[in-house]
Amino acid sequence: MPGSRRSPLLRTRNSVDAAVAPLDAGPVDVLLEQAIAPVMRDLVRSGIAPPRLLDYDWLDDTAVASAMLHTPDGAGTGITVSRLATEAEQVAWVADAVQEAVIDYLMPTGPNNWPPCPLHPRNHPLLAAVHDEAAVWECPKTGSRVAAIGAV
Numbered sequence: 842m843p844g845s846r847r848s849p850l851l852r853t854r855n856s857v858d859a860a861v862a863p864l865d866a867g868p869v870d871v872l873l874e875q876a877i878a879p880v881m882r883d884l885v886r887s888g889i890a891p892p893r894l895l896d897y898d899w900l901d902d903t904a905v906a907s908a909m910l911h912t913p914d915g916a917g918t919g920i921t922v923s924r925l926a927t928e929a930e931q932v933a934w935v936a937d938a939v940q941e942a943v944i945d946y947l948m949p950t951g952p953n954n955w956p957p958c959p960l961h962p963r964n965h966p967l968l969a970a971v972h973d974e975a976a977v978w979e980c981p982k983t984g985s986r987v988a989a990i991g992a993v
């Protein structure tokens with residue numbers, strides 16, 4: 842998929858064949874649900890349909906929670922979060938994965954820079970990062986913190 846930037850927090854985001862993921866699986870790991878909630882709030886506030894998070898523990902690793910993220914265009918992507926990361930790292934990590942999936946799905950018809958950088962709205966989206974133990978959206982060019990993830 843597009844060669845967008847990768848957060849250094851991301852160490853295991855793998856593409857998983859959506860065809861192997863059951864669509865009516867059980868409840869999603871609570872850690873992933875909690876970590877993804879802020880970026881989902883940002884999407885809804887932006888008027889963008891959030892992807893569906895579906896249970897499918899495709900990664901056989903007790904230190905990592907995994908599930909499938911399905912965007913409205915039918916694409917499925919594996920998403921993970923480390924149980925060993927801090928809460929802020931988990932939120933930023935998952936926000937980055939959701940951002941990439943959303944940008945991929947919006948690109949053919951809509952904006953491809955969500956969330957847009959207010960300093961450079963035509964140039965790039967904001968970058969999910971951790972500063973002072975808080976998950977934030979920052980300008981990737983200047984490093985300026987723009988908003989908490991979940992408060993865009």
Ligand SMILES: [Zn+2]
Nearest residue numbers: 958960961980
């Ligand atoms: Zn910027």
